[in-house]
Amino acid sequence: MRLALFALLAALPLPAIAQDAAIARLLDQVSPERLRATDTALVAFGTRSTFSDHAPPGRGVVAARDWLVAQFQAIAATSGGRMSVALDEYDQPADGRRVPRPVRISSVVATLRGDEPGGRTYVMSSHYDSRATDDSDGTADAPGADDNGSGTAAVLEAARLMAGTHPHATIVFATYDAEEQGLFGSAHHAQALRAAGVDVQGDLNNDIVGASVGDRGERNPNRVRIFSEALAEGAVPKRVNVLGNEEDSPSRELARYTRATGNAYVPGLEGELVFRADRFLRGGDHESFNAAGYPAIRFTEPVETFAHQHQNVRMEGGVQYGDLQRYMDFDYLARVTRYNIAVLAALAMGPGQPAHAYILTHELTNDTSLSWTPVAGAARYEVVRRLTTDADWTGSTDEKQAVSVTLPYSKDQWLFGVRAVDSAGHVGVVTFPEPKK
Ligand SMILES: [Zn+2]
Numbered sequence: 001m002r003l004a005l006f007a008l009l010a011a012l013p014l015p016a017i018a019q020d021a022a023i024a025r026l027l028d029q030v031s032p033e034r035l036r037a038t039d040t041a042l043v044a045f046g047t048r049s050t051f052s053d054h055a056p057p058g059r060g061v062v063a064a065r066d067w068l069v070a071q072f073q074a075i076a077a078t079s080g081g082r083m084s085v086a087l088d089e090y091d092q093p094a095d096g097r098r099v100p101r102p103v104r105i106s107s108v109v110a111t112l113r114g115d116e117p118g119g120r121t122y123v124m125s126s127h128y129d130s131r132a133t134d135d136s137d138g139t140a141d142a143p144g145a146d147d148n149g150s151g152t153a154a155v156l157e158a159a160r161l162m163a164g165t166h167p168h169a170t171i172v173f174a175t176y177d178a179e180e181q182g183l184f185g186s187a188h189h190a191q192a193l194r195a196a197g198v199d200v201q202g203d204l205n206n207d208i209v210g211a212s213v214g215d216r217g218e219r220n221p222n223r224v225r226i227f228s229e230a231l232a233e234g235a236v237p238k239r240v241n242v243l244g245n246e247e248d249s250p251s252r253e254l255a256r257y258t259r260a261t262g263n264a265y266v267p268g269l270e271g272e273l274v275f276r277a278d279r280f281l282r283g284g285d286h287e288s289f290n291a292a293g294y295p296a297i298r299f300t301e302p303v304e305t306f307a308h309q310h311q312n313v314r315m316e317g318g319v320q321y322g323d324l325q326r327y328m329d330f331d332y333l334a335r336v337t338r339y340n341i342a343v344l345a346a347l348a349m350g351p352g353q354p355a356h357a358y359i360l361t362h363e364l365t366n367d368t369s370l371s372w373t374p375v376a377g378a379a380r381y382e383v384v385r386r387l388t389t390d391a392d393w394t395g396s397t398d399e400k401q402a403v404s405v406t407l408p409y410s411k412d413q414w415l416f417g418v419r420a421v422d423s424a425g426h427v428g429v430v431t432f433p434e435p436k437k
Contacts, residue, residue: 035337039330076163
């Protein structure tokens with residue numbers, strides 16, 4: 001009898017993500033035309049280099065910032081007083097390298113207040129600055145249509161569509177300055193959130209998400225890469241070797257959640273998990289959140305065209321250089337935006353994750369005992385599992401309202417995680433268990 005029950009448990013695959021009609025309605029409203037209009041407005045500032053701060057009226061980073069503030073304020077006016085808009089600003093001194101003179105760093109941040117106590121917060125981020133070949137050149141044209149007009153358009157669109165929703169968790173819509181100088185805007189904001197004790201449980205960073213044609217002309221309209229770091233800030237490599245959790249940083253669990261949720265809600269776009277923090281020779285604002293000890297992922301189009309990034313606009317050897325809007329695919333950007341909104345809404349409308357989960361390791365057994373801390377609003381819990389060589393969760397068991405369980409799988413060759421499910425079927429992010437003796 002007991003064996004038969006165990007066999008039944010073992011056969012249970014991972015359940016599909018249940019769709020919430022309210023989230024699906026949000027996705028239907030994402031507009032490629034509005035994304036194009038936002039991108040057109042950003043490109044029209046000529047350059048958004050952090051060093052274009054003394055450009056003539058209507059040109060440069062300050063004009064772009066002021067335009068973003070006005071856009072977010074108009075959106076906040078539709079939120080019933082729950083969204084506020086602020087500048088996250090400071091003066092960056094010269095560093096003799098990428099900052100040749102002191103400059104003001106000025107990011108635009110809109111916050112939609114959640115209705116649950118505790119301040120659980122998710123961030124959707126982008127950078128709005130752009131650059132030419134020389135990253136301190138504030139005068140050359142730097143249209144930045146894709147890098148990162150695309151991500152900024154996605155963040156504005158998500159803020160616009162979500163301003164009228166009532167999420168449990170707080171959502172921050174961030175457009176950062178000075179990413180191209182070394183992630184300065186996001187670093188300042190992430191450290192400020194950390195200093196204020198804000199419980200950021202995930203950052204979805206969007207950077208270069210608007211072109212679907214790769215540099216050999218190949219079309220990739222149905223894929224987006226999801227980057228995540230391996231070892232969280234403070235992880236001890238020796239301990240990771242013992243636990244075998246090198247693929248289970250909080251950012252990795254967020255990445256798996258993102259793919260499962262985005263794929264379920266957005267037909268025509270497949271998330272591709274990339275188990276590294278970012279591409280070679282490149283970085284992004286999600287790393288500022290990682291450095292502050294927060295889970296964070298990066299979305300980027302599947303194959304980039306490097307002649308279109310970080311380059312002065314010019315023809316050379318028959319090749320067009322520069323980040324021009326003609327290379328954008330706004331239907332693709334709309335799919336990426338829907339993907340973000342699906343994940344952000346499911347996170348913020350759903351339950352949080354167990355603050356702690358434990359795997360009991362005080363005796364030699366061939367099964368696995370787990371316990372976890374309760375989650376407010378959880379109707380039940382699922383224990384997910386996979387073999388150590390699998391990239392993503394492959395099975396689960398429904399644990400009802402229990403907060404501990406013993407399962408007939410050996411902890412020596414299986415990995416486990418615990419997640420909450422609320423009464424509406426929203427699933428939370430997985431918490432990976434810590435060993436407890
Ligand atoms: Zn970028």
